[in-house]
Structure formats: structure tokens, C-alpha cells
Amino acid sequence: MKPIFVQLQCAPGKTYEVADAIYRKEIVSEMYSTSGDYDLMLKIYLTEDQDIGKFINDNIATVPGINRSLTTLTFNAF
Secondary structure (H helix, E strand, O other): OEEEEEEEEEOOOOHHHHHHHHHHHOOOOEEEEOOOOOOEEEEEEEOOOOOHHHHHHHHOOOOOOEEEEEEEEOOOOO
8 A cells, every 4th residue: 555645725715624524424534624725635555456537536626625636656654
């Protein structure tokens, strides 16, 4: 399994609602509130054969209150 990181920019005042909705889906390993351009950072483990774009589209992008996302793929852990 490989981790991906997803950063989410939420609509003003919606960060906690977005975080709660994602937490209830039980799809993240870790989730943090962050400073800067994005409000939340998610760590998600996917199997090698999972389609990352489809997973994000089906499980994250459909959550109300998200304005923008940034997905980072990982290669090696050090």
C-alpha cells in the first residue's frame, strides 16, 4: 500500500464540517488542520491497483464545502 496526501481548501466556515464528513467515511489514516492555502491535509493509503483519480472523485470531491484539492503522490519513505 502506498500513501497519498490530499490537501483541501474549504469554503469559509466549512472546515470542521468537511473534516467530520471525511472522518465518518473511514477512508483516511490521518487528517490534520493546516495553515496556509489549504485547510486540511489527509493521509490516505491505497492499494497499488486502485485508481487514485477515481478514489478522490468518488470519496473526497463529492463532500460539500470543498473548494479545491491538491493530491500528492508518494514514492519512497526515508
